[in-house]
Amino acid sequence: xxxxxxxxxxxxxxxxxxxxxxxxxxxxxxxxxxxxxxxxxxxxxxxxxxxxxxxxxxxxxxxxxxxxxxxxxxxxxxxxxxxxxxxxxxxxxxxxxxxxxxxxxxxxxxxxxxxxxxxxxxxxxxxxxxxxxxx
Numbered sequence: 001x002x003x004x005x006x007x008x009x010x011x012x013x014x015x016x017x018x019x020x021x022x023x024x025x026x027x028x029x030x031x032x033x034x035x036x037x038x039x040x041x042x043x044x045x046x047x048x049x050x051x052x053x054x055x056x057x058x059x060x061x062x063x064x065x066x067x068x069x070x071x072x073x074x075x076x077x078x079x080x081x082x083x084x085x086x087x088x089x090x091x092x093x094x095x096x097x098x099x100x101x102x103x104x105x106x107x108x109x110x111x112x113x114x115x116x117x118x119x120x121x122x123x124x125x126x127x128x129x130x131x132x133x134x135x
Contacts, residue, residue, distance in 0.1 A: 012084065013050040021077060022047050039070030046077065050086075057081065060091045075101065095133050099123070107132050 019026040022043045028036060033044055042062060049057055059078065063071035075097050082088055082101055092098045099105055099119025107115040107128070115128055122129065129135040 011053055013053050015051070018047040018050055021050075021080065024073070037070070039066045039074065042066065042070075042074060043077070046074075046081075050081065054086060057086050057088045058091075059088060062090070062092065063094065063097070064092075071097075093133065095122070095129065095135055 024040060025043055025047060028040060033041060036044060046057075046059070046062070062078070063074050066074065071094075078088065078090070079101050088101075090098055090102060099122065102119060105115065105117060105119055105122050106113060107122075109132060114132060115122055115125065
């Protein structure tokens with residue numbers, strides 16, 4: 001239902017490509033969305049967004065509450081999507097996972113930027129990590 005061409009005309013993300021990217025969903029095509037696990041529902045949400053052929057994908061706590069193996073699969077998919085050239089804004093508390101897929105990291109505290117830079121630059125700010133991310 002949400003499928004459409006991208007802003008410049010291409011239709012890079014087709015139904016078939018989404019099912020190739022999310023093989024777990026292909027296995028569950030006979031089920032309704034409400035019958036999927038939490039991780040599968042998250043995959044379905046991301047796949048619906050991709051079917052719109054976006055130039056930007058916004059993900060807010062995409063792996064929160066998911067089993068570790070499912071969360072790893074979501075992060076793998078996010079890396080694969082980023083490699084296709086789709087920009088992403090990712091809001092997540094998992095610094096290690098986020099910094100592994102991002103070019104730039106920003107920490108906001110009550111709308112104020114307290115850090116902006118690379119993941120490696122942020123890793124060097126141990127006090128900042130402890131104070132704002134509990135690491």
